Structures are given as C-alpha cells and as structure tokens.
Amino acid sequence: MNPKTILITGTSSGIGKATAKRFAALGWNVVATQRSPEKNTELRALPHVLVTRLDVQDRASIEDAIAAGIDRFGRIDAVVNNAGFGQYGLFEGLSQSQIDQQFQVNVFGVMDVTRAILPHFRSHKNGTIVNVSSGAGVFGLPMISLYCASKFALEGFSEAVSYELASQGITVKLVIPHGGVSSTEFHARSAQEFSKTESLSDYQDFVEKMNAAFAKMAGGRLMDSDYVAGFVEQAVTDGSSRLRYYVGDDARGFVDARLHKGEDAYIAHMHRYFDPEAAK
Numbered sequence: 001m002n003p004k005t006i007l008i009t010g011t012s013s014g015i016g017k018a019t020a021k022r023f024a025a026l027g028w029n030v031v032a033t034q035r036s037p038e039k040n041t042e043l044r045a046l047p048h049v050l051v052t053r054l055d056v057q058d059r060a061s062i063e064d065a066i067a068a069g070i071d072r073f074g075r076i077d078a079v080v081n082n083a084g085f086g087q088y089g090l091f092e093g094l095s096q097s098q099i100d101q102q103f104q105v106n107v108f109g110v111m112d113v114t115r116a117i118l119p120h121f122r123s124h125k126n127g128t129i130v131n132v133s134s135g136a137g138v139f140g141l142p143m144i145s146l147y148c149a150s151k152f153a154l155e156g157f158s159e160a161v162s163y164e165l166a167s168q169g170i171t172v173k174l175v176i177p178h179g180g181v182s183s184t185e186f187h188a189r190s191a192q193e194f195s196k197t198e199s200l201s202d203y204q205d206f207v208e209k210m211n212a213a214f215a216k217m218a219g220g221r222l223m224d225s226d227y228v229a230g231f232v233e234q235a236v237t238d239g240s241s242r243l244r245y246y247v248g249d250d251a252r253g254f255v256d257a258r259l260h261k262g263e264d265a266y267i268a269h270m271h272r273y274f275d276p277e278a279a280k
Contacts, residue, residue: 005029005073006236007066009054009113010083012040015132015177018229019080024049026233031069031076035083048073056083056109057101062116070120078128078236079117081110086136086147090207093200099146106150111157118170125169130235131158135178139254139266142274143210162243172243173235177228178255179248213274223248 006023010016011032020032024046032043033054044051050072054065069076084106087098110131121127136144137151155174162172231247250256257269 004077007031008080016082018225029073
C-alpha cells in the first residue's frame, strides 16, 4: 500500500513542526508548508517530506501547495490547519488592521485552506481536516480578546461545517491545547504584535493586574509541542467521529468551569481569577 499523505500549515516551529516530524516518523508522506520555506533545513532532510510555501493570507500559495503535494505524492489524505498567531492588548488599543489580520490568519486562512482541499477530498469521498484551536476558543480571557474571538469563530465554523462534510465522507476535528505550549514562536509573535496602550491610562490598574495574572499563568508547566502533536496524530488516525480533543491539565479549571458548570458559576469562577474584588 502507498503511504498516506498529510499537509500541515505552519511547520516552521512548535506544534506544526512537531506534527510534521511525527508523521514522517510514522512513514507518512508530509507536505510541510511554511510562509518562508527557504529558511528551513531540518524538515527537508527527512524522507518523504516536501517543504513548500503556503501563506494562509495568499490564496494562490494555498492552491500551489496543494497542487505540489498531489503532484509529488499522488493524493492528500489529511490536512492540519495549524498556522495562527495571537495579539495581546486591550481591545480599545487595537487598530482595524490588527483586527483584520487576526481574522485573516486564524479564521479566513483556515477557511481558504479548507475550501481549496475539499474538491480533492470529495473526489475520493474521504479526508480528514484537523483544526488546531485553543482553550481561548472555549473560554474568554482579558487582554487577548481578538485571539479569543478568532478561536471562538474557528470552533463554531469547524463544528458547523463538520455536519456538512460528513455527508461527503470527510471528517473534521479540533485539537484544543490549553495551558501553554513550549518550543513555539507563538508567544514571540504575540509579543511583537502587542497593542500600544500608553494613551489608555484609565486602564492602567487593570492592565497591571492582568499582567500579574498572566505572569502567574505563564509560570506554570508548559506542554511540549510533541505532546500536542500526539493528539493531532490521534485525531487524524483514530477513525472516530469525535470532534474535540482537549489537550492540557486544566490546572486553573477554566475548561471544567466552561463545560460542566452553569453559566453563573462559570462567570463567577473567571471573576475570582481575574477580578477577585468583583467576585466578592
């Protein structure tokens, strides 16, 4: 039997890179896509790996990457939409261009990759799409409102379209890391995109409290990228119709509160963490 083929976006670092290495080790053909593939040498050295350009904000590059993968390996069996980034800062301090870019990458980019691969998947009446989401698509957090909004949108899109695509033999999955992942450039890019808030002095006390809260959160144990990639592997290969795969120990109880407590109890739980005075 010919090995199966997987296309992965955002493989320059972190979860995407770990996923590419994991599937290559399993004997899959891997289309490892990046915005700047000329900078990568590690993945190129692996057998059955095609490193090629794909920028989720460039639709032509999406079409080209899919065509290159099919030309090299004959077909594509699975797609992992991993590329994404976040922005820290007060919503009021974010520009329209920052808002647009957040959705162009995390939402519209996923939609464009998905739309581009669907004719190929439908022709085989088979295929798996794994979208890498976040705990920030399950619960809302202050200071990352745009990132939360984009991941909430990704969650809703993935669930809704999964019903449509099941009729074509195509499965949609969500892998949802929560709690922080090591060996990734996500936080570095997030810091670069940090919105300026100097002119919003009314928020000063709040921002200081949130910076302390996030520093406390960042001080916790981070998951290894390969650990998360293991859940991507499970989502691609387990043959189930399961939609969501939660990855993390939920030390702060955000996921549990969102999924298993009533609305009032959930909001009270979040206030206790981010605004203890309001929770009294």
